[in-house]
Amino acid sequence: DAGITQSPRYKITETGRQVTLMCHQTWSHSYMFWYRQDLGHGLRLIYYSAAADITDKGEVPDGYVVSRSKTENFPLTLESATRSQTSVYFCASEGLAASHEQFFGPGTRLTVL
Amino acid sequence: KNQVEQSPQSLIILEGKNCTLQCNYTVSPFSNLRWYKQDTGRGPVSLTIMTFSENTKSNGRYTATLDADTKQSSLHITASQLSDSASYICVVGEFFSGTYKYIFGTGTRLKVLA
Numbered sequence: 001d002a003g004i005t006q007s008p009r010y011k012i013t014e015t016g017r018q019v020t021l022m023c024h025q026t027w028s029h030s031y032m033f034w035y036r037q038d039l040g041h042g043l044r045l046i047y048y049s050a051a052a053d054i055t056d057k058g059e060v061p062d063g064y065v066v067s068r069s070k071t072e073n074f075p076l077t078l079e080s081a082t083r084s085q086t087s088v089y090f091c092a093s094e095g096l097a098a099s100h101e102q103f104f105g106p107g108t109r110l111t112v113l
Numbered sequence: 114k115n116q117v118e119q120s121p122q123s124l125i126i127l128e129g130k131n132c133t134l135q136c137n138y139t140v141s142p143f144s145n146l147r148w149y150k151q152d153t154g155r156g157p158v159s160l161t162i163m164t165f166s167e168n169t170k171s172n173g174r175y176t177a178t179l180d181a182d183t184k185q186s187s188l189h190i191t192a193s194q195l196s197d198s199a200s201y202i203c204v205v206g207e208f209f210s211g212t213y214k215y216i217f218g219t220g221t222r223l224k225v226l227a
Contacts, residue, residue: 042216042217042218043157043217044217090157104156104158105156106155107155
């Protein structure tokens with residue numbers, strides 16, 4: 001399927017467990033992003049990547065790890081999940097067009113018990 | 114302190130009516146301002162993107178305006194439809210030397226009633 005997909009869509013885990021959220025895009029966009037969305041906050045940038053093997057921290061990177069070995073994939077790992085990481089996570093991608101339009105995935109709702 | 118403030122937080126209007134959503138920002142410098150529509154349970158979808166030099170941008174029944182001097186933007190929705198019920202998010206972004214900084218507002222939740 002064309003576009004940007006995320007998996008799983010819903011995840012429940014326990015404190016201290018490692019969790020990986022997947023993101024896949026089919027446009028070969030250079031830039032990819034991970035955001036979290038919490039009630040009372042706007043979306044906040046966790047990490048982003050300008051290209052394969054190039055990643056950089058966003059506003060709230062603590063407790064998260066990313067990698068980008070292939071252009072189309074950008075997994076986000078919570079190394080030791082905490083309750084404060086309960087949130088909805090969105091992946092987005094953006095090409096090199098001057099418009100800088102970002103395309104968002106459907107989101108992953110993560111609950112940490 | 115949130116650098117992007119949106120008002121109102123929520124709004125209810127009748128189908129067919131117009132409405133205007135506001136966005137005030139203090140982010141500086143900035144390279145573009147975006148408006149997104151986010152349906153419940155879905156990711157945001159881009160409506161308009163304006164650079165600092167643009168004053169207005171339209172996308173169908175959606176028209177965004179930008180006043181870079183006063184650091185204000187508005188999104189005007191004409192002849193609202195039930196499908197316009199969603200959250201509308203203002204985003205101010207800076208892109209410089211490959212570095213991104215996007216500040217998202219908390220959104221205005223719009224409900225359109227039949």
